[in-house]
Amino acid sequence: MTDSAPSSTGSSADKSPRRVVLVDGSGFIFRAFHALPPMTSPDGTPVNAVYGFCTMLMKLREDTKPDHMAVIFDTKGKSFRNDFYPDYKAHRPPPPEELVPQFGLIRDATRAFNLPSIELEGFEADDLIATYARQAEAEGSDVIIVSSDKDLMQLVTDRVQMFDAMKNRTIGAAEVLEKFGVSPDKVIDIQALAGDSVDNVPGVPGIGIKTAAQLIDEYGDLDSLLERAGEIKQPKRREKLIENAELARISRNLVTLKTDVPVVEPLGDFELREPDPEVLLSFIASHGFKSLISKVKSKFGGDVEFDSPTAAGVGVNDIKVEKAEYELVQDEDRLKHWISEAEYLGTVAVDTETTSLDAHTAKLVGVSLSTEPGNGCYIPLGHVSGEAQGGFDFGDNPADSPSNSKDAPKQIKLERAIELLKPLLEDPGVLKVGQNLKYDMIVLARHGIKVAPMDDTMVLSYVLDGTSHGHGMDELAELHLDYKPISFKDVCGSGKTQITFDQVPLDKALDYAAEDADITLRLHRLLKPRIAQEHMASVYETLDRPLVPVLAEMEGLGVKVDAEILKNLSEDFAKRMAALEETIHEMAGEPFNLGSPKQLGEILFDKMSLPGGKKTKTGAWQTGADVLEALAAQGHDLPAKLLEWRQLSKLKSTYTDALAHHINPNTGRVHTSYGQTNVNTGRLSSNDPNLQNIPIRSEEGRKIRTAFIAEPGHKLISADYSQIELRLLAHVAEIDALREAFKNGEDIHAATASKVFGVPIKGMDPMVRRKAKAINFGIIYGISAFGLANQLGIAQKEAKEFIEAYFEIYPGIRDYMDEAKEFAKKHGFVRTLFGRHIHINGINDKNGMRRSFGERAAINAPIQGGAADIIKRAMIAVPNALLDAGLKTRMLLQVHDELIFEAPEDEAEKAIKTIREVMENAAHLSVPLIADAGIGDSWADAH
DNA sequence: GTAATCACG
DNA sequence: GACGTACGTGATTACG
Missing domain, CATH: 1.10.150.20 (5' to 3' exonuclease, C-terminal subdomain)
Incomplete structure (x- = not known):
């Protein structure tokens, strides 16, 4: 208490605060917002005030060297002042809409800096600041209030200073005197007299700061002034004061800051802590504050992967420096070494390299692992000689060991590597981390490996950031790590000269593959902590993560599609289309491409001059179904025929023809791929092929569903949520x-x-x-x-x-x-x-x-998202329930509110019972959830 | 690569 | 007072 060396940063047994910095967060937001040019984060959210706030906090720590620090905010509602003066701050316009989303973000930023974020309902930030400032002062501490708000100037004493962070200016008694013409302890009286139009504090009409200062100077304080108001010489001033004495007293109550707010957090809790560099960096990176990344890194160090404080301006996460640590694993001993390393550490990033983007036909070519940021290995398993495949270097050095060029490079035998990797990838004690791990799980499942437990950086990113940005690895690496990974194109080329990964030379394959695992692990370290911080643990842990293996299983199973039925439908459609085409050309008087909306529009509206033509924004005629229907309703035959043709064309090209090509020759089934991170609302999407938009509404289209069938001795079950x-x-x-x-x-x-x-x-x-x-x-x-x-x-x-x-x-x-x-x-x-x-x-x-x-x-x-959550819960629970019931029924497809199963004929009825039971109990709402179900030989019958 | 169209929930 | 709009997807085709 008697220690008078306030700037001492050394620790002492005395626990009382020495140098307390109280930041007026709410005040800062508004000033930063107006002072800084507009900025947006990668997802489009305005963030200029948040950016200003972050730079300010960085600077503040440096400049003021606090040992205690907190950021204090207003709460949104009314304050106690409104209880006795309802008009207080009543004329404040609502904040600009670009500022609104930043209120929450600034609190997030505060927490990212590991600083207390303090607010209390019913009190303004100023009152909390006043309370803490007086507490700290009483304990003998020095206080710096970071604000330029004149309302806080009443708090200035020889131990309490203010600091204007925007102007970099300290405000002490001298500055207060300059502003109000009195010492800080008289500021309240000045404000009571002069009022404040911004806060709607009335004051005494006709008296401004200058006059108020004169009066207070003369009479000492407000009470004496009001008592002796009759003595004032100027008649107008005298009358106003006498008349508005009560108003002045109310004003004083309004401007007097409360120094005894029942605060929750004790001052001692404000002790300055270092931020967690990963948390802070992840916050800063996710909002696009690239210029801050290197500053944060040099200031707070950070993890091994971030320490390049001297690399100013260059990629701060220069992976290439550490690439030397990537290891090509070509023998069992080294593989065992990596496996035991992963077992020891308990977390490993895994990535597979294959010959195709389609997990269901892809051949496994190699596996990469990373156990720590900066390290990584690649285990080639299916590489062939690059030269033997042609592509590059064709005819180059034809005499150079021609026999050797056909030999595959040295690599561990695939079966043996699988045997060694399986215990690791299935070890319940080791977390496997992947980017879009569902893909790798499908590939590995074909080699008998069931990866668990797992985390997926793509899914993490989706749960945290929705679809504000994509979740591909390259995009995430650039966003969060400020690093551009080696692109697939660099390794395999593109277009006609593209090669498959098994033809990539091992040195190049190592660079690319090991880097992917390394980056995945780094992303995981950034993203995973955010899940709890941003309160997404439940969504991630109970919905999206457990769904990954479920989807992998469904995709792996696929659904049986009868190619013969599709072929017959295609032929039928083709015949009818040809007939329609001939008729339409006749009606038009000339042949044209029926599939060209442009040509059709010209025929209908230019040549035939039909009424009601509207142009699209690009100037073309509109020929959508609604337009054609309107024309058909007026008795025009051509549009009616064309609608018929369009329907058949759509069905043939998108469904009957395309679907046949998606039948996997190995399984005889169609394996869709579900997108878990594509839809804003939380729904799944389906592609290659899309099985979520198989026709049903039209009679013709519905026929396509007859091609979706069950294996012999099996039935299809369709169970859908009602409304x-x-x-x-x-x-x-x-x-x-x-x-x-x-x-x-x-x-x-x-x-x-x-x-x-x-x-x-x-x-x-x-x-x-x-x-x-x-x-x-x-x-x-x-x-x-x-x-x-x-x-x-x-x-x-x-x-x-x-x-x-x-x-x-x-x-x-x-x-x-x-x-x-x-x-x-x-x-x-x-x-x-x-x-x-x-x-x-x-x-x-x-x-x-x-x-x-x-x-x-x-x-x-x-609503859409809630429904998506519910069916996800059902999808996670149903397979287990079927297993528990001893059933062999398998879940194959999801179509938003519908699940399709394949069941052995003799257990179908029993399976339906289990399925409905689980679906209807997937959520407990104030209304019943109902699932209807049907059985059939095809999807058309089951519905 | 984009626009228009149309299949689904 | 006018503007222009149903929410969410993916695949195909034409066309520049």
Whole structure:
């Protein structure tokens, strides 16, 4: 307490703070926001104030050398001041929309710097600062308040200083005197008299700072002044003071900072801690603050992979320097060495190299491992001689050991390597880390290895950042590590001269493959800690991570498709298309390419001069189905025929022809690939081929489903959630009437129709039900009168009335929509029931159209995303439940709200029971979840 | 590589 | 008052 060497940074037994820095976080945000040019993070979020904040914190630590430090924020709501003066800060305009998302980010930044982030409901940051400042002062500490807010100047004493971080200026008693004309202890009285228009503090009208200072100088303090106001010589001033004495006292209460706030965190907890470099770097990198990366690294050191403090301006994560450590593993002893290293450390990054992007046909060529950032090895297993395959160097050195060029390079035998690697990759005590590990798991599963436990950096990245950026390894490396990995093209070439990886010379293969494993491990170290920090543990651990092996299993199984049926359909479609083509050409009076919208538009609207032609934004005629349907309805035959042709063309090219090519010759089945990180809302996607858009709505298209069949002695089971999105809406928006309808098992569209249109359910006109169905869907999509009118082909006015009626029937919907929009505007994302964050693009866009788009997405995302979460839970649970029940039924496909299984005929009924049971209990909502299921010989029959 | 179209939930 | 909009995907084809 008596120690007068405040700048001493040495430790002493005395635990009292010596140098306490209190940062006015809220004040800083606004100033930085207006002072700095606009900046956006890679995902488009505005971040200029966050950037300014980070640089400020860095500098502050350097310049002020604190031993205790905290950042203090305002809370959003009202403060105690509003209790006695409701108008306090009432005229504040809402913050600019570019600033809104930064409030949360600044708190995140504070935590990333490992600093306490302090706020308390009902109190302003200023009061908390005042309380802590006085506490610290009482303990004999020096205090620096980082703020330039004049409201804090009343706190200045010989131990308490302010610091303007933007201007780099210290504010002490002298500066306060300059500003207010009085010493800091009189500042309150000045403010009480002069008021403050910004905060809506009234003060005494007609008295500004100058006059106030004069008066206080003369009368000593506010109370004396008001008591002796009658003595004032200037009549106007005298009257005003007497008249507004009470207002001055209220103002004083408003501007007086509270120094006895019941703070939660004790001052001692502000003891300065070093930030975790990985956490901090990951925060900084993910927001695109590239210029800060090297600063942080040199200041806080960081892990082995980050220590290149002298490499200013160059790639700070220069992997190439350490590439020498990559090892080509060509004999068993070295492989065993790497395996035991991985066993010892408990974590290993794994990557496989193969001959194809398609995991189901790819041949394993090699495996790379990394156990620590900066190290890595590549184990070639299926390389052939590059020269023997031609491609490069054809004809080069023809006489140079021709017989040797056909020999494969030295490598461990594939079977032996698998034998050695299997115990490691299956060891429950060793975490296997991969980038898109599902791919490697599928390849390795064909060699009898079931990789577990696992983490996937691609999935980690998706859970953390959604689709604000891609999750490919090269992109993640550039984003998080500021490093551009060797590209696949560099190694294998592209286009006609592209070679497969088994032809890559071993030295090049080593560089590329080992680097991939190394980078994967580095990414894992950056991303994994963020999962807990950003409260995504539940989403990652219970949904997306456990789903990876489930998807790998489904993709590996594939679904049987009958090539013969597809071929017959193709032929049928081709014949009918040819006939239609001839007819259409005749009608047009000239031949043209039916598949060219451009030519079609010219025929219809230029040559035939049909009415209602509209141009696309590129100036071409619109020839979409809706346009052609309108023309057909007016009795024009050509558009009608063309629609028919288009349907057949689509079915043939996209389905019957394409699907046949996807039948794997080894399995006779079609193996799709599920994208787990492609969809913003958390849904899966399916590609190569897409099995989530197999036709069903049209009679013709539905035939394609007859080609999806079960193995002999088996059946297909299709189980789908009934109205899962509407049920979720009823639950999250708390719509009692909708909940009741579901609880009573009503036909939800009919029930809606009955309520909206006031007609009985019994004997209802199907058209009326259809309208209600469209509204129900519209609600989920963030309804607009225009959209609904378009959907139903009715007037916009009528659509608007329907929507109004709907809102009446189901009160609560509107609130839900408003809340979803508001939340998205504020945070830039919305949340599903299970905590998944869904980034909403454009929600704060200046462009009204893009903003509306964002608003509708904000309404839809929690519902679509929530449904996606639920079926993911079911997918994780069902296979285990089937195993537990001793069943051989296997899950093959997912189509958003539907799961397809293949079951031995004799157990199909039993399997359905288990499947429905699990699906219906995948979530417990305030409405029942219902799964319907069917059995059949084909997908068409099972549905 | 992009735009237009259309298949699905 | 006008603008322009249903939410989320993937595959194919034409075309510059």
